[in-house]
Amino acid sequence: MVTAAAQNTYVIQGREVRLPVQVRDATAAVAYYLVSASAAQRLIAPSELRVAQVLPGKTLCTIGTMNYKDGDLGTYLEIAITFFVQEPGTRMLPVIGTALGFMRGNIAAYIHRLPVNGEFTCEAGRSIWGFPKVVTDISLETLAGEEAATLRVDGEHVLTQTMSVSGSRSFPTRTQISYSYLGGTRYRTPSTMAGDAICARFRGAEISLGTHQIADELRVLGLGKRALFSTYIGKMTGEFFAAEAQPLQGAAS
Numbered sequence: 569m570v571t572a573a574a575q576n577t578y579v580i581q582g583r584e585v586r587l588p589v590q591v592r593d594a595t596a597a598v599a600y601y602l603v604s605a606s607a608a609q610r611l612i613a614p615s616e617l618r619v620a621q622v623l624p625g626k627t628l629c630t631i632g633t634m635n636y637k638d639g640d641l642g643t644y645l646e647i648a649i650t651f652f653v654q655e656p657g658t659r660m661l662p663v664i665g666t667a668l669g670f671m672r673g674n675i676a677a678y679i680h681r682l683p684v685n686g687e688f689t690c691e692a693g694r695s696i697w698g699f700p701k702v703v704t705d706i707s708l709e710t711l712a713g714e715e716a717a718t719l720r721v722d723g724e725h726v727l728t729q730t731m732s733v734s735g736s737r738s739f740p741t742r743t744q745i746s747y748s749y750l751g752g753t754r755y756r757t758p759s760t761m762a763g764d765a766i767c768a769r770f771r772g773a774e775i776s777l778g779t780h781q782i783a784d785e786l787r788v789l790g791l792g793k794r795a796l797f798s799t800y801i802g803k804m805t806g807e808f809f810a811a812e813a814q815p816l817q818g819a820a821s
Contacts, residue, residue, distance in 0.1 A: 576810055580692050587696070588807035591639040596763070596804050597715050597731045598632035599773035599795035607789045608651050612678050615749040616816050617653040620675060628652050628796070629789055630677070631729055631775065633717035634804075635708060636689075644686035645706040647719050647727075649786075653678045653747060656814070676745040681782065683719060697811040698748045698755030715800075725778025727786070733800050735767025741806075748811075755811040765802025772798035 576587040605627040608619045619627040634646040652675050683704045684690050693699035705720040715733045719726040741762040748755045773795040777783040 578692070578696055580695060581688055583688070585640060585692055585696065588809045589640045589692075589696075591636065591804065591806045591808075593638040594801075594804045594806075595635045595637070595733075596632055596801040597717065597729075597733065597773075597798070598630050598800075599729060599731060599775065599798040601629045601631065601775075601789075601791050602626050602796050603629045603789035603791055611680060611785070611789075612651060612653070612749075615678060615747060615754050616818065617656065617678055617747060617754075619678075620652045620654050622652075629786075629791060631727070633706075633708065633715070633729065641689040641692050642686060644684055644689045645708055645717075646682060646684045646689075646701075647706055647717060648679060649681040650677045650679050650746075652676070655745070676747060679746055679748045682748075683721070694750060697757045697808065698750040698753060698813070699757075700748055700750055719782075720778075721780050721782065724780040726780040726782045727775055727777050729773060729775045731773040731798055731800060732767065732769065733802070735765050735800055735802055737766040737768070738762075738764040739766065752816075754814045754816055756814055757808065757811040759806055759808045761804060761806040763801040763804045766799065768797065768799045770797050771795055772800075 578585045605619050605621050605625050608627050608629060621627055630650045632648045636644050655676050679699060682699050682701045683706060684701050685706045687703055690701040690703045693701040707718045709716045713732060713734055714730055716728060716730045718728040741760050743758060743760050746757050771794050774793055777786055
């Protein structure tokens with residue numbers, strides 16, 4: 569059960585959650601794949617957002633595994649499938665504008681799928697931010713400097729992604745914007761993130777797809793076996809702020 573106890577305060581399953589929600593320690597393994605922009609656009613069409621092209625006819629799909637070790641929503645694993653998008657109402661030069669957005673770290677991400685392995689974080693994510701969280705089976709194994717994340721839905725293999733995990737770089741706190749779509753409503757959520765023990769590599773990650781329909785969805789995108797590039801954050805901290813529910817043109821017609 570979810571209730572809004574006060575402004576920016578929620579009671580979820582009998583626990584009080586205050587915004588901004590704090591992440592004090594997490595890891596993040598994110599791989600970037602070059603995919604068909606038109607196929608990605610069809611997937612995100614209900615949100616009325618536009619994918620950001622990094623090359624003519626191409627956009628980036630990211631598949632990231634987050635291991636939340638210490639935070640206000642508890643400990644859990646999460647696999648995010650996202651696309652980079654243009655902010656509504658803004659004008660962006662094709663390809664060049666996207667490249668500049670990446671360089672400046674100010675391009676928005678659309679969360680297409682967000683499976684997690686915890687009931688509490690699932691209910692909180694859906695209720696507070698409109699994140700498309702669902703509870704399913706996620707496993708994470710680390711061996712010989714590599715991390716392997718496996719996602720299964722209803723017992724059926726969706727994907728396994730393997731990535732190198734060593735790193736020594738860091739970056740200061742930065743603001744990022746994410747969009748999501750749930751129950752006919754689009755949400756815009758600001759958050760902050762900082763990281764240590766980071767590595768960024770050309771390629772650096774591989775994925776194998778299973779037999780579930782989500783795997784077929786990724787195949788339609790033209791997702792290759794090897795990532796274009798990848799990043800690993802050994803210690804991530806951050807905050808999630810209140811979401812803004814945005815009206816959609818289709819809802820008014």
